[in-house]
Amino acid sequence: MTTVSSVNQCVAAIRSIEAQLSSLALNSQEEAAQRTFHEMMNIMNEIKKDLQYRVNEMVLEEPQYKQT
Numbered sequence: 001m002t003t004v005s006s007v008n009q010c011v012a013a014i015r016s017i018e019a020q021l022s023s024l025a026l027n028s029q030e031e032a033a034q035r036t037f038h039e040m041m042n043i044m045n046e047i048k049k050d051l052q053y054r055v056n057e058m059v060l061e062e063p064q065y066k067q068t
Contacts, residue, residue: 002064007055014048 018041025037 004055004058007051007058011048011051011055014044014051018044018048 021037021041021044025034025041028034028037
């Protein structure tokens, strides 16, 4: 498995975590818990963006990672 594939798998896992946090926020009765889940979802989104940026850098820098 290439590094890009591993990072892409990580991005997919983060998307899943974001969805779970969103569901928890929507289903939570406590406002504080909703806020916490939403904040964690936003943090995961930032991490996802950083990883996606890194994948793009790797693809540009390393021709063997280009997807066909």
